[in-house]
Amino acid sequence: MKTILGLDIGGTKILGVLYDLDGKELAREKKKTKANEGLEVVMSQIYKVIDALKSFEDAQILAIGAGVPGIVDDNGTVAFSPNIPFRDFTLGKKLSERYEVPVYVGNDVNVAMYGEYKHLDSRASKHVLGIFIGTGVGGAIIIDGKLYTGQGSAGEFGHMVVSADGAYCGCGAQGCLEAYASKTAIQKYILKQLTKGRKSMFSDLLEEDGAVLKSSSIRKAYDAHDELAKEVVDRLARYMGIAVGSLVNLYHPEMMIIGGGITEALGDLLLEKIISESRQHAMPGLMETVNFTVSELADEAGVFGAYQLAQNML
Amino acid sequence: MKTILGLDIGGTKILGVLYDLDGKELAREKKKTKANEGLEVVMSQIYKVIDALKSFEDAQILAIGAGVPGIVDDNGTVAFSPNIPFRDFTLGKKLSERYEVPVYVGNDVNVAMYGEYKHLDSRASKHVLGIFIGTGVGGAIIIDGKLYTGQGSAGEFGHMVVSADGAYCGCGAQGCLEAYASKTAIQKYILKQLTKGRKSMFSDLLEEDGAVLKSSSIRKAYDAHDELAKEVVDRLARYMGIAVGSLVNLYHPEMMIIGGGITEALGDLLLEKIISESRQHAMPGLMETVNFTVSELADEAGVFGAYQLAQNML
Secondary structure: OOEEEEEOOOOOOEEEEEOOOOOOEEEEEEOOOOOOHHHHHHHHHHHHHHHHHOOOOOOOOEEEEEEEOOOOOEEEEEEEEOOOOEEOOOOOHHHHHOOOOOEEEEEEEHHHHHHHHHHHHHOOOOOOEEEEEEOOOOEEEEEEEEEEEEOOOOOOHOOOOOOOOOOEEOOOEEEEEEHHHHHHHHHHHHHHHHHHHHHOOOOHHHHHOOOOOHHHHHHHHHHHHOHHHHHHHHHHHHHHHHHHHHHHHHHHHOOEEEEEHHHHHOOOHHHHHHHHHOOOOOOOOOOHHHHEEEEEOOHHHHHHHHHHHHHHHO | OOEEEEEEEOOEEEEEEEEEEOOOOEEEEEEOHHHOOOOHHHHHHHHHHOOOHHHHOOOOOEEEEEEOEEEOOOOOOOOOOOOOOOOOOHHHHHHHHHHOEEEEEEEEEHHHHHHHHHHHHHOOOOOEEEEEOOOOEEEEEEEOOOEEOOOOOOHHHHHEOOOOHHHEEOOOOOOOOOOHHHHHHHHHHHHHHHHOOOOOOHHHHHHHHHHOOHHHHHHHHHHHHOOOHHHHHHHHHHHHHHHHHHHHHHHHHEEEEEEEEHHHOOOOOHHHHHHHHHOOOOOOOOOOHHEEEEEHHHHHHHHHHHHHHHOOOO
């Protein structure tokens, strides 16, 4: 049977899904990345995932797609990954030689948002932006139906300045969107407010969730009319709205997909607030021409986008 | 002789240039736009320019290109122009029917920056951004060697937010780049400083120049070590640098062209300052991969871009 393999290579786990040529899932396999055990161990974990799926019935793999955190060039070389020991590593070439099939490797957020695009609406819209709120803030640019990466790093929406002289960002710069709208920035803001002595459900929720606040906890506190939760959501919408309004002026796309765990947990409630703030910044008449939607695939977006990008190579 | 006609339709004048198929200028014609006399007068002025050039020797016009201030869609319909009485006006169709040739109509800044791109480096670079400092701040996006306009209005770099809660912009929004880096914003800043009682050459220069300060006057004051001029140039470079750094993160282009009268008057002196500020905002490693250059064609960019875009239709 002719199949295509999608891989989502993350900092903690590797997910592989085998699809038939119509995009139907046939099998899946998950392994730990073991990133701290070095490059060779990581590669052997990737091979194990692929080999397990290859043995599925009479699967003949025609192409492989993969998303990886970090900077990836057009040839599938990973210049740098923040979580995995890839440094100028020719991942695409390695996989292609080993399995003798065409291989697509892209940045994980690019690949996942491309998956959302293909899932949501790839026929009606050709110019689409995806913006993703995770630990950081990332994005993807789709132009004429194709993923645009410029010289490799395009779509870093988290690192557009929204506030000159503003908050410091993990990248070293000042005023980046990511310093306001990432999960990391949100948690930092909540902790600061709690330290100041503000009363909020987040005290208990943070204890329950452990080191990292869950997206669902933000929703829970918001639904319980927690005042700090309302402030956090409004603040997130504010800065996201500034960015989204600017992006509408920059790209005038047909559709914008807002993705990530927090977005999916808050859904239309957050989307409406973001749209409302964007109207303050988009040029007259433009907002009405753009469709806004929340992502739907959650953790499945990566493998599905990888499958789609692999299929494009055939 | 086979020719192509480029038109630059401005708020005060219409410039037409006739080119041969190798881009050599054969003849030019200029008329007042007479925008305040209404649509029919404007159209008759445009026809006069074209007809005058059409009568050049044995010119056979194969295609017409035109740049117009305002919002233009893919079909050459001008949705709105701030200076000319075009409202949902099918300019492209009108010209195409009258002269029986293919006609390209685009936004004036888009068209001019495309002209700069073709003039400067259209072979080496495929992904290029042009950012233009004029009365406002505009831009153009070139992807895969083609002008990208999204749904019509892409490239409005003047209306990306650089400062949340910042200065009010003519568009109604707050914190737009245009509110800091346009000629209008610069003149406003200078007037405010003079009103505060600051001593500067700009007092005399403004009187000499009349209502609008000339770009050459900014250069003159800067070269004379005028303190306010230095401040104005540094402030311009600061906000342009924030925008340019963000744009590098968003598009990761191969080249960025900084254009407009002020840019051409200040040249590399301004460009170096902008690049230096951009480094504070672009992600690590990206600035080194982008070529920065100042525009070169000045007022000729519009007709030349129009010619190039018309030629693409053949």
